[in-house]
Amino acid sequence: MTADKPAPAHKGQSGESVRQHNLSTVLRLVHLQGTILRSKITATTGLNRSTVSDLVSELAELGLLVEKETAASTGVGRPSLAVTATDNIVAFSVNPEIDATTVSAVALSGRVVTKERRLMRSHPTADNAIAVASEMIAKMRKELEPGTRIVGVGVSAPGQVRSSDGVIRFAPQLGWVESAFAAALSQETGLPVYLGNDASLGCIAEARFGAAKGINDAVFLFAGSGGIGGGVISDGRTVSGAAGYAGELGHIRISSSKQVDYSGFPGTLEALVRRNDLLDMFKLYVATDEELDAEIRSTESTKAKRLIKDQIDSLADGISTLVNIFNPEVVVLGGFLTSLFDFAPENLITQLKKGSLAAASERVVVRKGALGSNLLVLGAAELPFEALINAPSSFSLTDA
Numbered sequence: 001m002t003a004d005k006p007a008p009a010h011k012g013q014s015g016e017s018v019r020q021h022n023l024s025t026v027l028r029l030v031h032l033q034g035t036i037l038r039s040k041i042t043a044t045t046g047l048n049r050s051t052v053s054d055l056v057s058e059l060a061e062l063g064l065l066v067e068k069e070t071a072a073s074t075g076v077g078r079p080s081l082a083v084t085a086t087d088n089i090v091a092f093s094v095n096p097e098i099d100a101t102t103v104s105a106v107a108l109s110g111r112v113v114t115k116e117r118r119l120m121r122s123h124p125t126a127d128n129a130i131a132v133a134s135e136m137i138a139k140m141r142k143e144l145e146p147g148t149r150i151v152g153v154g155v156s157a158p159g160q161v162r163s164s165d166g167v168i169r170f171a172p173q174l175g176w177v178e179s180a181f182a183a184a185l186s187q188e189t190g191l192p193v194y195l196g197n198d199a200s201l202g203c204i205a206e207a208r209f210g211a212a213k214g215i216n217d218a219v220f221l222f223a224g225s226g227g228i229g230g231g232v233i234s235d236g237r238t239v240s241g242a243a244g245y246a247g248e249l250g251h252i253r254i255s256s257s258k259q260v261d262y263s264g265f266p267g268t269l270e271a272l273v274r275r276n277d278l279l280d281m282f283k284l285y286v287a288t289d290e291e292l293d294a295e296i297r298s299t300e301s302t303k304a305k306r307l308i309k310d311q312i313d314s315l316a317d318g319i320s321t322l323v324n325i326f327n328p329e330v331v332v333l334g335g336f337l338t339s340l341f342d343f344a345p346e347n348l349i350t351q352l353k354k355g356s357l358a359a360a361s362e363r364v365v366v367r368k369g370a371l372g373s374n375l376l377v378l379g380a381a382e383l384p385f386e387a388l389i390n391a392p393s394s395f396s397l398t399d400a
Contacts, residue, residue, distance in 0.1 A: 019055075020393065022047060026055045028389045030065060031085050032208055034110055037070070038081040056083055063149070064089060064108065064392060085109040089388070089397065090144065091151040092137050093380035094185070095198065096129040097158065098122065098173050098225040099286040103136040104374075105144065106381035108151075108388075110209065112374055114140055119286065126168070126179040134188035141400050149397040152192035152384035155181060156201045156376040158226025160245055166195040172262035173226040191398060194383035198224065200247045201379030202334050202369070203231025204238060209378060210370035211332045219322050221249060221315075222334035222375070224289075227262045228270040232326055254317040269318035273311045275336050281307055289373065293339040309347070312340050316348045319366070320355030327360045334369035341368055 025045055030036055042052045059065040063086060070082045089108040094101065099122060104115040118132055137153065159171030166182020182193040203212075203220035212218040212233065221230045228250030232239040239246050250261065250270030261270035279287060281304050282295040296308060319331055333341050341348055345366075353361055369375055388395045 020391070022051065022055055023059060023392050024389055026052065027059055027064060027085075027392050030059075030083050031108060031110070031385065031389060035082050035084045038067070038083055041083065059392060062392060064388075087111055087113075088145070088148050089151060090148055090400075091381040091384040092140070092153040092189075092191070093377050094133045094137075094153060094155045095376045095380060096124070096126075096133070096155070096174070098124075101129050101132045101136070102377070103133055103140065104377040104381070105140050106377060108385060110378070112377055114143065115374075115377060116140075117288070123175055126174075126176050126181055126184075130181065130184050130188060133185060137189050137191075144400040148400040150191060150400055151388050151395075151397060152194060153185060153189060154201075154380035154383035154385075155185065155193060155195045156198035156380040157181065157195060158198050158224060158229075160248070161195050161197050163195055163244060166193060168195070170263075171226065172264075192384065192387070194387065196380065196383055197229060197247060198222065198226065198376055198379070199229025199249075199334075200231045200238070200240075201382065202371075202375045203233065203247070203332075203379075204382055205371055205375055205379035206332050206334065206369050207233055207238070208382070210375075211367045212330055215330050217326070217328045218330045218332060219249070219319075219326055219328045220332045220334065220369075221319070221322075221337055222369075223250075223273060223275060223337045224335045225275060228273060228337075232328075234326065249318070249322060252318060252321055254314060254321060269314065272314035273318070273337070273340075277307060278311075278336070289336050289339070292336055293342075296336075296339045296343055308340065308343055312344055312348050313351050315340055316351030317355050319348075320352045320361070323352070323356045323361050323364055328364060331364060331366045332369050333366065334371075334375055338368040341366065 026041060029041060042049050056067060060067055066084050066086050067081055070080045085108040087107040087109050090105045090113060093104045093106060100117050100119050102117045105113040107113055116136055157168045160169040162169055168176050168179040168181050170177055182195045186193040199222040202222045206212045206220055216236045218233045229247060230249035231247045251265055251268050253267045254269055255267040257267045259271045260266045261268045
């Protein structure tokens, strides 16, 4: 799955394949832009007005788009028509963590319809998470508006995943190994389930809807209860690697420290910037990022401030290495990394500049993620939405 628009259809394709490609192009554009004028679709895609009108009408008949006159229409000449993805098509997103499972319903329009975070026993098994997620999905299905149709379920997993068959290969913090999570959850819910790495999906969400939107070269770092991961966008496309496991940015080694990360590697970014260390410092058993942020902002403890400063320095060292390798326009921080950045942004930038080549870092901008607690909600939902967008006229939707 990429962060950009698909390539234009090539000459030599059949008329039907070109039509399907154009349907996908228009639906993807509307999904990413929210509300967009039909004239803007014409200008962006390069298709003629008649073709765009036919495509929008077909997608509207399929119940995927809604078209209406804008407030700017004056009644003089042809009215200005705006196109919006419907709220009646939803995907569920599931984010299993070490202390909670979060389930949400997201509309094709981008609206988060509902979200619930269920606290769980520490280190739940995959079966525990599947049972809780399926129960929450069943409850949410009953509460959806009449006429709503479901695309499927997207899962953002904190570990290495094989998306081709929905297997979580290794989630070190959770202790899950070779879990057929997608197949099991699909059996419980009766819905198609798609699986991806949480940080990689967060990268895609920020690229499509957040702080990296419109950026061709970006690095995303996300830190949660499962450690640190990330993603890289190069020339407008996500870097996935030969087997799909690229983006494990938390495992870059930045120190000779013997402290190990969740996968057992010493001296890595993940080993030295640990959410659990902060929770222990503030005597928190579990906490949302917002609750942890409040503690970081308000602390007067010298010991806590020293730990935060050490983590900021380690984060800056990690970012400087990534800047030297990828030369991004933007580095986006997600999860509790945004709290570290807010605590002392000047210190982070100064340390980053010290550790990176001047030519690589002179134009780089460090930003906080724009999606907050909806980051993984939107990222996971993109998995089933992408499947729908790739085949809008033939995809099978499920009644709520």
